[in-house]
Amino acid sequence: MGLVEWIVRLVxxxxxxxxxxxxxxxxxLAVLLIVIWAERKIAARVQMRVGPLxxxxxxxxxxxxxxxxxxxxxxxxxxxxxxxKVPYMLAPALALTLAIAPFALIPSAPGFxxxxxPYSLPALLAILASTPLSVLLxxxxxxxxxSIQGAVREAFMTLAYEVPLFxxxxxxxxxxxxxxxxxxxxxxxLPGALLNPVAAFTFxxxxxxxxxxxxxxxxxxxxxxxxxxxxxxTGIVFGIGMGLAYLKLYALSLLYSLLFLSGWEPLPRALYxxxxxxxxxxxxxxxxxxxxxxxxLRSVYGRYRLDQALRAGWRVYLVLAVVSILLSxxxxxxxxx
Amino acid sequence: MSSYVKNFGGHVRAVLTGLKYLVKPNRITVYYPEYxxxxxxxxxxMIKYYxxxxxxxxxxxxxxxxxxxxxxxxxxxxxGRPGVNYxxxxxxxxxxxxxxxxxxxxxKVHDVAFSSLEELVFPPEKLxxxxxxxxxxxxxxxxxxxxxxxxGLRHE
Ligand code: SF4
Ligand code: SF4
Numbered sequence: 359m360g361l362v363e364w365i366v367r368l369v370x371x372x373x374x375x376x377x378x379x380x381x382x383x384x385x386x387l388a389v390l391l392i393v394i395w396a397e398r399k400i401a402a403r404v405q406m407r408v409g410p411l412x413x414x415x416x417x418x419x420x421x422x423x424x425x426x427x428x429x430x431x432x433x434x435x436x437x438x439x440x441x442x443k444v445p446y447m448l449a450p451a452l453a454l455t456l457a458i459a460p461f462a463l464i465p466s467a468p469g470f471x472x473x474x475x476p477y478s479l480p481a482l483l484a485i486l487a488s489t490p491l492s493v494l495l496x497x498x499x500x501x502x503x504x505s506i507q508g509a510v511r512e513a514f515m516t517l518a519y520e521v522p523l524f525x526x527x528x529x530x531x532x533x534x535x536x537x538x539x540x541x542x543x544x545x546x547x548l549p550g551a552l553l554n555p556v557a558a559f560t561f562x563x564x565x566x567x568x569x570x571x572x573x574x575x576x577x578x579x580x581x582x583x584x585x586x587x588x589x590x591x592t593g594i595v596f597g598i599g600m601g602l603a604y605l606k607l608y609a610l611s612l613l614y615s616l617l618f619l620s621g622w623e624p625l626p627r628a629l630y631x632x633x634x635x636x637x638x639x640x641x642x643x644x645x646x647x648x649x650x651x652x653x654x655l656r657s658v659y660g661r662y663r664l665d666q667a668l669r670a671g672w673r674v675y676l677v678l679a680v681v682s683i684l685l686s687x688x689x690x691x692x693x694x695x
Numbered sequence: 696m697s698s699y700v701k702n703f704g705g706h707v708r709a710v711l712t713g714l715k716y717l718v719k720p721n722r723i724t725v726y727y728p729e730y731x732x733x734x735x736x737x738x739x740x741m742i743k744y745y746x747x748x749x750x751x752x753x754x755x756x757x758x759x760x761x762x763x764x765x766x767x768x769x770x771x772x773x774x775g776r777p778g779v780n781y782x783x784x785x786x787x788x789x790x791x792x793x794x795x796x797x798x799x800x801x802x803k804v805h806d807v808a809f810s811s812l813e814e815l816v817f818p819p820e821k822l823x824x825x826x827x828x829x830x831x832x833x834x835x836x837x838x839x840x841x842x843x844x845x846x847g848l849r850h851e
Contacts, residue, residue: 403720404713411726658713674699 370633376472381612381642382461389646390604391423397653398422404657426597433593438500441590445499450595453492457605459485464612465540466638467622467630479537482613483524486568489606490516493577496599497587508586511664512577518671519567519574525679526560530617533557533686539613543621550618553689557682558618560675565614567671569607571652573659574667578603607652611645619644723848731828731835732850733803739786740805742779744822749798751776755790764790767819776819782812804828 368374376382395410399418402409410422437443463482465471475481490512497509531537533554534545551558567574578586588599615621622641630637662670725732734740751774756764763783766775777790777799791799804826809815831837838850 400717403722404716406716406721406723408722408724408726654713654717655710657717658709 401657430597442499449495500590522675522679523564615644
């Protein structure tokens, strides 16, 4: 077996292809660039403006984010004198790792899961739940009052959204009787959002909270605490901080499509027979549309105050999440899907 | 409970309104350096000075509430001529109003940028040269804002 053949095999194996190429790292980066541009463009359309335009004008400025990223690359990386140096450097690396790790668990086609496990749903949720730790570390080690405020806000918010997020996801696991994402998609004779709309709604809102998009961008709070935990970071590391929320949103959107929008169904047979890894186009399209909708919310909403978001999280969405669990139990007993 | 339902309806309405604008955008800004919105009559932009009309009375410098206008006296001369420091000017137009000779005038030019603070100080000689809008110099298309019953603001 030649070296080239070996490399091709390695790249095409689900364990490498899924996390690194699709839907993982490379696709995620492309999505990141396009979604941030789309967010600005959508907000501009709704707010009667033009939005980014001059970079690649003929395509409506779609490469704007690439230009911004390049600029970040060449900026000086400053470590503040008062910062706690080791965690200050370590936290962004940790954050990026944790943001990419979920893609190792997301199946993009039947039989094409990088890590096959009967517990892929809780494992995925656990990884997603650990990203706020790195944000806390960033804020704390920066040793700046804005960043610490941001970190504390992150801690508050995490508690408020994580519980409804988990409960509504697990209610779907109860409904399908499985915690394996691949099996969950297989059991959806109807999209999960129709089976349990309460869970779908709760998960959606918790997802927006979790990825810190408007109206819940309380952690960054640009106008109040100037980017919160990321305020001391410069250059590409600041870019990572910015991209972090979008990576999380991407992972959560994929999860949402798997849980509630029947994942990769209807399966494109032709693509599947060519190479199973390519069969996730529908999954990707659903997740991407969902992301576009989430970033669209920016143009409609203003930011909630911290206490309002916490109140909504605990008083409304926690209750809804419990209701969704009851609904799932009921459906399982009555309909026995 | 009923307030939650009402709130939910409000959210749905807000999102729908947003979607409406997303599908049917109603842009009211213009592509600025290519299009240039003409300021209305009486717009207070950069100041132009006509030295030949000036009688060097100094009223303009006296009235200036921001201390932006100053008389520049040349060596050997008794009376000075006005110059403006745009770091301070608030474009109130008092200097133009008080001038008995109409030697000062407010142009409509407003989109000028400077690369240093010193450049913002205009001595009389510089004040006498008409400032040009860089967008217009580069051949921007002039447009005028019009009120439209349906759309609100339009440019043509
Ligand atoms: S416009 Fe007003 S502030 Fe400016 S120079 Fe004239 S009087 Fe002074
Ligand atoms: S008020 Fe008019 S005439 Fe008098 S100094 Fe100023 S510009 Fe000249």
